[in-house]
Amino acid sequence: MEAMKITGGNPLKGKIRAQGAKNATTKLLVASLLSDKPCRFYNVPNIVEIEVTVAMCQEIGMQVAWDKEAKVMEVVTKELNTSYIPQRFSGANRIPILMIGALLGRTDQDIIVPVAGGDLIGKRPIDFHLDSLRKLGATIEFREMKRQGAYFAQAHNGLKGTVIHLPYPSVGATENTILAAVTARGVTEIKNAAMEPEIVDLILFLQKLGANITLDVDRTIRIHGTRRFYEVEHSIIPDRIESASWAMAAIATKGEIFIEDAKHQDMITFLNKLREIGGGYSVKKDGIKFYYDGPLQGGLHLETDVHPGFMTDWQQPFVVLLTQATGSSVVHETVYENRFGYTDILKEMGADITLFKQCLGGKDCRFASQSFPHSLIVKGATPLACKDIHVPDLRAGFAYVMAALIAEGTSTITGLPFLDRGYEALDQKLIDLGAMIDRVEIDQRPEEYVYPQMTKPMQSVALGV
Incomplete structure (x- = not known):
């Protein structure tokens, strides 16, 4: 089984191109x-x-x-x-x-x-x-x-x-x-x-x-x-989730990444929240540069919502980013009721996160009268320690990668098929940006989903388009 070994502490610096969504x-x-x-x-x-x-x-x-x-x-x-x-x-x-x-x-x-x-x-x-x-x-x-x-x-x-x-x-x-x-x-x-x-x-x-x-x-x-x-x-439009993921990784590691083709108009809400905590970005004609611009400040209230609100898929890495911001911040998840399961690993790495079943938001959401932990308070800044992690889903997977990049020591991440679902050439991009990572084979074999493979060869078609 493949695993990714990540040694934290290196700022991510360089240039990548946003993949198609x-x-x-x-x-x-x-x-x-x-x-x-x-x-x-x-x-x-x-x-x-x-x-x-x-x-x-x-x-x-x-x-x-x-x-x-x-x-x-x-x-x-x-x-x-x-x-x-x-x-x-x-x-x-x-x-x-x-x-x-x-x-x-x-x-x-x-x-x-x-x-x-x-x-x-x-x-x-x-x-x-x-x-x-x-x-x-x-x-x-x-x-x-x-x-x-x-x-x-x-x-x-x-x-x-x-x-x-x-x-x-x-x-x-x-x-x-x-x-x-x-x-x-x-x-x-x-x-x-x-x-x-x-x-x-x-x-x-x-x-x-x-x-x-x-x-x-x-x-x-x-x-x-x-x-x-x-x-x-x-x-196909650029992937706003992937772009935001790399943006947060750049700032969390105190680095600087230029994301070619990142689309400003599709990331307005994300950029506003990023600036609220002191994250740096500069919109250029052909993309957006994201960079560490000094200590991050918490005190943020973040509520996920349907577009044009804050994307639920931006939430997990943003919580990792908030572990590095001074003060307390509130995150209220209103799209999916069970999207905070990934925080258990972050707490084991040293994050100060508390979950709540109540709506800690500006308004009650559709989970208000149900017993789902869909709000949290995260306090920072806290150092993170390395850990062996198995990825449970795609977006939690990138949050764990990001946590490993800022943690002290070397973390081993398994469950890479989930990451490969949504992030193109993830390990190569990390290497190009200066991360200390290796993709290796290990003996441990936890249960994990294997995606169906193509059963027919690619067929050439004459389009004349």
């Missing part, structure tokens, strides 16, 4: 299944999450040519070989459930997808997805199958546009509803929709593909159904 790329690949036209994507990150999504799409007929060095991927799904996503993808990620929205307008056959997976950060119910798709005219039911069961969906009578009000601006439910509405008859309105940059990127791609979609300032997305599609070229 994981959470945009996977959804764009699924969206391309709506049509039989070729699509060419630029700035595609070479990460495991993309490999798994490609493998899923290949199972049902997508042809793929991926130049990983050039970060270019060409895809076309001329026809569907099947509408069944194999059970081996059960729990791989959150993508299978989105296949329903994309395929309802492409096939009259039953669509069968395994249960959704992803990081263990709290419940991620798909009720909003299913309710919206049913309102559009789909029939969906869950059936026990082999290990975990699967969802069966069909729309033999076609989909029809309607008004859908989401109880919560769920990113996944918004994406699934958009994908289904593109080929529905008439007009679909999604109210209280999520408006994350990755959703806007999806909408831009679908507009190029042939969809007629508008966004209103009141979180309403309006889609006019169509069946006429076009070839597409699309450049």
Whole structure:
């Protein structure tokens, strides 16, 4: 099993380029299944999450040519070989459930997808997805199958546009509803929709593909159904989570990193909070420079929220950063109820963190009357000590890497497949920035999830785009 040995104490200094957004790329690949036209994507990150999504799409007929060095991927799904996503993808990620929205307008056959997976950060119910798709005219039911069961969906009578009000601006439910509405008859309105940059990127791609979609300032997305599609070229937006991760690592290690292509407008809330604690940054024409600008000051109140609020995926490394800030700070997690599990390891490393079940925020959130520890107080600045760590999920994984970079001594981190899901060439970038790390083989073999691998070779496609 592979492990990463990190010796803390070295400031990270240098230049890296922001990778393409994981959470945009996977959804764009699924969206391309709506049509039989070729699509060419630029700035595609070479990460495991993309490999798994490609493998899923290949199972049902997508042809793929991926130049990983050039970060270019060409895809076309001329026809569907099947509408069944194999059970081996059960729990791989959150993508299978989105296949329903994309395929309802492409096939009259039953669509069968395994249960959704992803990081263990709290419940991620798909009720909003299913309710919206049913309102559009789909029939969906869950059936026990082999290990975990699967969802069966069909729309033999076609989909029809309607008004859908989401109880919560769920990113996944918004994406699934958009994908289904593109080929529905008439007009679909999604109210209280999520408006994350990755959703806007999806909408831009679908507009190029042939969809007629508008966004209103009141979180309403309006889609006019169509069946006429076009070839597409699309450049994937930079990953705002990865950019923020490296920004925090630079400041926590008292270093300086220039992140080429980091997108200012997608990181406004993060940058405000960074400046509140004294973190340094400078926006340039081709990216953002992040640097240590003197001792960090706590006294911060941070509340995660849907966009344009503070991203839940920025929260874990920011808590590590707050362990190095003088004073007490409050973090209130309102998106997922079980996202503070990673703090146990940080406390063992020396962090002063206390969890609360109450809402320590400006307003009560949907977890207010439940017994989930979804608020915390972190006191700093505290030195951190090295530790052997097993990564439980993607974002906690980077928080642990960051903690190891500032800890005294050498930490051993296992569970690297979770990190490889979302961070491209993580260990090489760390080395290039001056970190003292080695990726090694060790004998210890804790239980960990192994992602499904591609079962079909890459197929070249003639696009002419």
